Amino acid sequence: MDDILLMLPGPTTVAPRVLEAMSQAVVNHRSAIFGEILTDTSELMSEVFKTQNKSYLITGSGTAVMEAGIAAIANPGEKVLNVVGGKFGERFMKIANSHGIDSKELSVEWGKAVDPKDIKEALDADENIKAITVVHNETSTGVAAPIKEIGKLMKNYDALYVVDTVSSLGGDYVDVDKYGIDVCVTGSQKCLAAPPGMAAITLSDDAWKVVDNVNSNSYYLDMKAYKKSGGKTPPETPYTPSVSLIYALHESLKIIKEEGLDNRVKRHHKAAQATVKAVKALGLELFPDESVSSATVTAVKMPEGITDKEFRGTTRDKYGVELAGGQDHLKGNVFRIGHMGNISYKELAIAFSAIGMTLKDLNLDVDPGAGVSSITESYL
Numbered sequence: 001m002d003d004i005l006l007m008l009p010g011p012t013t014v015a016p017r018v019l020e021a022m023s024q025a026v027v028n029h030r031s032a033i034f035g036e037i038l039t040d041t042s043e044l045m046s047e048v049f050k051t052q053n054k055s056y057l058i059t060g061s062g063t064a065v066m067e068a069g070i071a072a073i074a075n076p077g078e079k080v081l082n083v084v085g086g087k088f089g090e091r092f093m094k095i096a097n098s099h100g101i102d103s104k105e106l107s108v109e110w111g112k113a114v115d116p117k118d119i120k121e122a123l124d125a126d127e128n129i130k131a132i133t134v135v136h137n138e139t140s141t142g143v144a145a146p147i148k149e150i151g152k153l154m155k156n157y158d159a160l161y162v163v164d165t166v167s168s169l170g171g172d173y174v175d176v177d178k179y180g181i182d183v184c185v186t187g188s189q190k191c192l193a194a195p196p197g198m199a200a201i202t203l204s205d206d207a208w209k210v211v212d213n214v215n216s217n218s219y220y221l222d223m224k225a226y227k228k229s230g231g232k233t234p235p236e237t238p239y240t241p242s243v244s245l246i247y248a249l250h251e252s253l254k255i256i257k258e259e260g261l262d263n264r265v266k267r268h269h270k271a272a273q274a275t276v277k278a279v280k281a282l283g284l285e286l287f288p289d290e291s292v293s294s295a296t297v298t299a300v301k302m303p304e305g306i307t308d309k310e311f312r313g314t315t316r317d318k319y320g321v322e323l324a325g326g327q328d329h330l331k332g333n334v335f336r337i338g339h340m341g342n343i344s345y346k347e348l349a350i351a352f353s354a355i356g357m358t359l360k361d362l363n364l365d366v367d368p369g370a371g372v373s374s375i376t377e378s379y380l
């Protein structure tokens with residue numbers, strides 16, 4: 001199992017230091033010693049979010065904070081605009097609906113990025129829209145949304161700006177305060193390179209003002225409860241958190257600080273550029289528009305004549321490289337190369353060597369070394 005190289009959009013490979021941190025003794029989660037770790041972890045989290053506001057940790061996967069974030073700011077019947085251009089945008093909308101929120105869908109063709117002008121138009125058309133949700137990095141299609149530009153636009157509206165950065169935070173440019181993001185959520189198992197199971201959320205002052213007037217119908221995911229417990233001395237979480245996973249997240253955030261957030265984002269962008277070049281060198285085609293292709297995951301059209309099962313089965317079983325498949329209607333039509341977390345030259349060289357050999361094994365007319373050779377060029 002150790003031999004499988006994860007090239008996934010989560011979970012990503014976890015560094016030995018992080019795994020070791022998890023094996024430390026479990027302490028009382030309502031103690032000074034744990035309070036210190038919780039404080040330190042949430043402060044490091046705020047540094048990665050680039051916000052002066054507090055970050056809250058919730059035990060659960062990324063979906064938990066998507067739900068906590070949306071349930072915190074809208075009452076049933078209130079309107080929220082959901083930008084939907086893939087699986088995760090759709091999830092935000094479904095979560096809103098499940099809370100009785102009146103969701104307005106702004107549909108974007110899968111593989112394309114939302115045009116901020118369309119958001120402006122939707123907001124101008126309906127002044128009752130209380131918030132918008134945007135997925136920064138639509139992991140299902142490999143598309144990055146222009147969250148900075150949308151942020152500029154949102155400064156002219158009272159509606160809150162909710163952004164899912166689950167598969168981008170720590171891998172692409174996110175600046176919560178500068179972009180004017182009101183609710184920002186992320187998960188542990190993507191670019192932060194910690195094990196799955198922890199999620200983080202931060203809210204602006206404007207968002208907190210709204211929270212106080214919302215009767216959240218969520219119990220475990222009630223942000224008021226997290227705020228109250230987090231404000232205690234020492235700080236706590238309302239319910240027992242995964243102490244061990246917080247140790248792990250703490251360690252992975254220390255690693256991010258050591259690398260430097262900016263260096264880390266640049267490393268991801270470089271990996272993305274190298275990946276796109278290598279994909280083309282193998283004669284394969286990107287799924288999304290290249291100009292909006294993600295910094296952390298590249299979606300590629302499945303070549304004609306081979307199935308997802310034989311393609312990804314071969315890269316994994318014969319060459320030890322785990323790639324991701326397509327989701328929903330893209331199942332079988334695309335495969336995705338995750339290059340988030342601890343990915344650099346070494347992993348990409350192995351991955352593209354495996355992809356090239358697999359295409360050859362499946363009788364495609366390709367130069368099997370073209371991808372790995374392109375990676376070499378990119379990193380020379």
Ligand SMILES: *Cc1c(COP(=O)(O)O)cnc(C)c1O
Pocket residue numbers: 009010061062063064066088135137138139164165166167187
């Ligand atoms: C992974 C992911 C999530 C959360 O998924 P979980 O499986 O709940 O962690 C949310 N949004 C995006 C964009 C993601 O990539």
